[in-house]
Amino acid sequence: MRWRxxxxxxxxxxxxxxxxxxxxxxxxxxxxxEVFMWVGLAITWDVMAGYTxxxxxxxxxxxxxxxxxxxxxxxxxxxxxxATLPVAxxxxxxxxxxxxxxxxxxxxxxxxxxxxxxxxxxxxxxxVLDITGGPDGMRLPPFLHPxxxxxxxxxxxxxxxxxxWFLLEKAPFGLKVKAIREDExxxxxxxINPTTIKMQAFILSAIPAGVLGGIYxxxxxxxxxxxxxxxxxxxxxxxxxxxxGLGTLIGPLIGAVLIFAFKTYFWAYLxxxxxxxxxxxxxxxxxxxxxxxxGLWGTITGYTGGRRILRKALSVxxxxxxxxxxx
Amino acid sequence: MTKPLLSVEDLxxxxxxxxxxxxxxFQIQQGEIIGLIGPNGAGKTTIFNLISGYHPPTRGRIAFxxxxxxxxxxxxxxxxxxxxxxxxxxxxxxxxxxENVVIAAFARHPKRADAxxxxxxxxxxxxxxxxxxxxxxxxxxxxxKRLEISKAxxxxxxxLLLDEVVAGLNPTEADQTIKLILQLxxxxxxxxxxxxxxxxxxxxxxxxxxxxxxxxxxxGKPAEVTRNPEVVKAYLGEEAACKP
Amino acid sequence: xxxxxxxxLVDGFLIGGIYVTIAIGFSLAYGVMxxxxxxxxxxxxxxxxxxxxxxxxxxxxxxxxLPLVFIVFAAIGYLFQPVIHxxxxxxxxxxxxxxxxxxxxxxxxxxxxxxxxxxxYSHSIPSALSAGSFSLEIGSLFVTVPVIRLTGLIxxxxxxxxxxxxxxxxxxxxxxxxxxxxxxxxxxMGINAKRTSxxxxxxxxxxxxxxxxxxGCIFSISAQMGSQYTVFSFFVVVLAGMGYLxxxxxxxxxxGVVQSxxxxxxxxxxxxxxxxxxxxxxLLVSPKGLFGKGV
Numbered sequence: 001m002r003w004r005x006x007x008x009x010x011x012x013x014x015x016x017x018x019x020x021x022x023x024x025x026x027x028x029x030x031x032x033x034e035v036f037m038w039v040g041l042a043i044t045w046d047v048m049a050g051y052t053x054x055x056x057x058x059x060x061x062x063x064x065x066x067x068x069x070x071x072x073x074x075x076x077x078x079x080x081x082x083a084t085l086p087v088a089x090x091x092x093x094x095x096x097x098x099x100x101x102x103x104x105x106x107x108x109x110x111x112x113x114x115x116x117x118x119x120x121x122x123x124x125x126x127x128v129l130d131i132t133g134g135p136d137g138m139r140l141p142p143f144l145h146p147x148x149x150x151x152x153x154x155x156x157x158x159x160x161x162x163x164x165w166f167l168l169e170k171a172p173f174g175l176k177v178k179a180i181r182e183d184e185x186x187x188x189x190x191x192i193n194p195t196t197i198k199m200q201a202f203i204l205s206a207i208p209a210g211v212l213g214g215i216y217x218x219x220x221x222x223x224x225x226x227x228x229x230x231x232x233x234x235x236x237x238x239x240x241x242x243x244x245g246l247g248t249l250i251g252p253l254i255g256a257v258l259i260f261a262f263k264t265y266f267w268a269y270l271x272x273x274x275x276x277x278x279x280x281x282x283x284x285x286x287x288x289x290x291x292x293x294x295g296l297w298g299t300i301t302g303y304t305g306g307r308r309i310l311r312k313a314l315s316v317x318x319x320x321x322x323x324x325x326x327x
Numbered sequence: 328m329t330k331p332l333l334s335v336e337d338l339x340x341x342x343x344x345x346x347x348x349x350x351x352x353f354q355i356q357q358g359e360i361i362g363l364i365g366p367n368g369a370g371k372t373t374i375f376n377l378i379s380g381y382h383p384p385t386r387g388r389i390a391f392x393x394x395x396x397x398x399x400x401x402x403x404x405x406x407x408x409x410x411x412x413x414x415x416x417x418x419x420x421x422x423x424x425x426e427n428v429v430i431a432a433f434a435r436h437p438k439r440a441d442a443x444x445x446x447x448x449x450x451x452x453x454x455x456x457x458x459x460x461x462x463x464x465x466x467x468x469x470x471x472k473r474l475e476i477s478k479a480x481x482x483x484x485x486x487l488l489l490d491e492v493v494a495g496l497n498p499t500e501a502d503q504t505i506k507l508i509l510q511l512x513x514x515x516x517x518x519x520x521x522x523x524x525x526x527x528x529x530x531x532x533x534x535x536x537x538x539x540x541x542x543x544x545x546x547g548k549p550a551e552v553t554r555n556p557e558v559v560k561a562y563l564g565e566e567a568a569c570k571p
Numbered sequence: 572x573x574x575x576x577x578x579x580l581v582d583g584f585l586i587g588g589i590y591v592t593i594a595i596g597f598s599l600a601y602g603v604m605x606x607x608x609x610x611x612x613x614x615x616x617x618x619x620x621x622x623x624x625x626x627x628x629x630x631x632x633x634x635x636x637l638p639l640v641f642i643v644f645a646a647i648g649y650l651f652q653p654v655i656h657x658x659x660x661x662x663x664x665x666x667x668x669x670x671x672x673x674x675x676x677x678x679x680x681x682x683x684x685x686x687x688x689x690x691x692y693s694h695s696i697p698s699a700l701s702a703g704s705f706s707l708e709i710g711s712l713f714v715t716v717p718v719i720r721l722t723g724l725i726x727x728x729x730x731x732x733x734x735x736x737x738x739x740x741x742x743x744x745x746x747x748x749x750x751x752x753x754x755x756x757x758x759x760m761g762i763n764a765k766r767t768s769x770x771x772x773x774x775x776x777x778x779x780x781x782x783x784x785x786x787g788c789i790f791s792i793s794a795q796m797g798s799q800y801t802v803f804s805f806f807v808v809v810l811a812g813m814g815y816l817x818x819x820x821x822x823x824x825x826x827g828v829v830q831s832x833x834x835x836x837x838x839x840x841x842x843x844x845x846x847x848x849x850x851x852x853x854l855l856v857s858p859k860g861l862f863g864k865g866v
Contacts, residue, residue, distance in 0.1 A: 128841060175426055186419065189478075190481075278686065289676070
């Protein structure tokens with residue numbers, strides 16, 4: 001069983017590595033590269049939602065912060081691209097720390113509201129600051145090398161996937177995070193400090209998103225608040241993860257591939273009606289919640305975590321520390 | 328008298344003007360079982376929540392191993408060696424029985440392999456080893472209560488707070504759990520037990536602490552306590568009238 | 572610079588009234604349904620556009636449409652609430668949460684709809700009162716009171732008093748309060764939870780939409796405006812303490828003053844940042860809200 005899994009993983013990676021050799025069409029490579037990126041955003045979003053049980057409605061902010069950090073460092077300070085990526089990740093992680101500090105002590109509804117507000121605040125900040133170029137955005141030096149970005153994105157997303165898989169499915173950290181998702185008060189009785197663990201999970205989800213943003217900025221060579229800080233980034237990552245199945249890494253991966261494939265088709269035929277896409281995303285998430293609460297992958301494999309996760313994530317009752325009723 | 332493991336002094340907790348626990352003091356020695364009894368609403372669970380850090384006390388002081396632990400958070404206390412169970416059992420339903428215990432074992436064994444080894448030992452001793460791979464949600468009530476004890480034990484506690492771990496079990500299961508509690512006591516763990524079943528609590532406890540309306544009304548050997556008129560009036564009388 | 576401070580306070584106080592009405596409606600809906608409606612800003616946006624188009628087509632004073640806008644959106648809310656109620660009382664998973672995610676999806680859909688139908692441009696609703704203003708001189712202080720903002724405050728007072736009367740003096744209000752306290756007990760008392768929730772949701776959507784028209788007369792409107800007002804609503808209810816009505820006016824007026832202050836002294840773009848900063852500080856220092864005893 002294990003060997004077969006490893007074999008499949010090996011074949012998949014080898015296949016992806018060889019893809020540009022056999023399908024060198026730049027348009028096709030661009031699509032696949034973007035799929036990688038969305039896989040990365042969806043799985044990192046799921047670290048908080050699916051594994052920890054907290055809904056982050058502002059994941060796109062970390063992506064945007066990463067994009068701006070790379071752009072600013074390259075354009076204003078003359079850094080080489082490669083050196084900006086770690087900084088992009090760190091700044092995104094620091095933003096998560098700042099956003100998580102007041103809200104991760106509280107129940108999920110506050111976190112949902114606060115992350116959502118954070119995204120708007122970051123958007124607004126990019127619009128009013130000079131260093132970000134305001135609404136005009138920033139232009140980066142063009143580096144038109146589709147294969148470079150294909151391999152870079154592939155490497156980063158594969159590494160993120162592997163890291164998350166190890167931390168969440170193999171290491172003690174994963175069990176602690178799940179304990180918090182399942183029952184925060186109960187977890188405290190077992191020596192787990194929920195705030196610390198949640199904070200670690202939140203930062204863990206933010207850093208790769210920041211790095212992805214950095215790569216994206218250099219790749220598309222032009223960023224502005226309407227592109228890298230758009231609400232749609234969070235919305236889409238969320239729909240991908242919820243639709244694919246929360247609480248797993250495979251679910252969001254599948255969701256990302258399917259939704260992005262759909263989006264590509266949609267764009268090809270309905271480019272004039274872009275905003276219709278919002279309606280569709282909204283519809284997909286509403287319908288998934290009602291009819292497929294465990295997502296596609298959960299429904300196929302019978303994994304039933306998703307529903308419970310969503311319940312926990314959005315409850316506003318039970319403040320910490322007063323769960324037990326007097327009898 | 329040796330130094331007590333747990334020492335509670337003038338512990339008071341008020342919820343919006345209501346005294347849930349009022350000026351309660353008592354001590355627990357090492358390897359001792361103390362039974363905590365009292366009518367519904369007497370403040371038993373509040374005492375548990377105060378000692379395990381779920382509620383900060385309004386007044387009073389709690390010392391563990393001679394160290395002031397008043398106001399410490401539950402996870403700190405768990406790491407210090409205070410394990411507790413919940414009256415409403417709280418397994419992590421989406422995880423397996425083994426994983427449930429492994430999570431607690433991390434408090435002493437940060438490496439996953441060590442924690443798993445330790446968890447297996449605990450499950451062997453509590454008789455859940457055969458169900459280690461099952462989802463915790465699939466356990467029966469007896470199994471869940473066992474799991475609850477197993478999780479608390481995985482912390483390698485010096486003090487164990489057991490909240491109604493026997494109630495609701497059939498006689499055979501109850502006897503097994505009682506045997507387990509006595510074994511734990513013999514291994515040197517101090518235990519504070521809340522239990523509604525008089526037969527159980529009178530048999531296993533070294534002494535009994537009686538609460539009524541948040542106040543301590545008596546503490547002593549089971550035989551003494553049952554003869555205390557105030558206790559009879561407050562609690563046993565009511566109980567005796569219900570169950571002749 | 573300093574001379575503008577009283578002006579900022581007056582402007583903020585006047586606009587704060589409208590936020591009071593929105594936040595009270597939002598809190599009421601939260602009280603009976605126990606869900607945060609992420610679509611609140613979108614209802615405001617839809618209401619504003621209805622007012623805009625009615626004014627454009629009929630060339631009549633927009634404030635005269637307020638009752639009509641209320642009726643239309645109260646009906647929409649009333650008819651729509653059973654859908655949320657169905658999600659809320661579903662057997663699958665956790666209904667509470669599904670309803671919440673549902674409102675998030677709903678907000679997305681309405682925004683998409685708004686952008687599709689109304690486009691990306693900003694508009695303002697021309698009211699006869701928009702241009703008028705009068706001056707007040709108190710000693711050396713000199714402030715201008717725009718008539719439209721004053722109207723907004725009067726509107727807010729009227730709505731708040733009407734809601735107060737409805738909640739405190741009528742059987743319906745009793746039912747609403749009972750429902751906010753305890754759903755099961757309310758059911759035992761013979762209160763039709765479903766019907767009452769529908770009415771409350773209708774009232775809330777109606778008020779939000781109506782307030783949208785006033786916002787459109789004072790500021791500008793666009794299909795993207797919803798998010799900002801959703802944040803404002805969250806700001807008010809978090810500062811007031813989630814679910815506590817008594818703190819709502821304070822929080823709402825504070826929001827109004829902050830907003831006016833930033834409009835006068837800084838780039839209006841900083842408003843949202845200031846709002847976020849205050850929200851952040853409150854959550855950090857006093858997560859139960861500044862003016863109440865919320866969760």
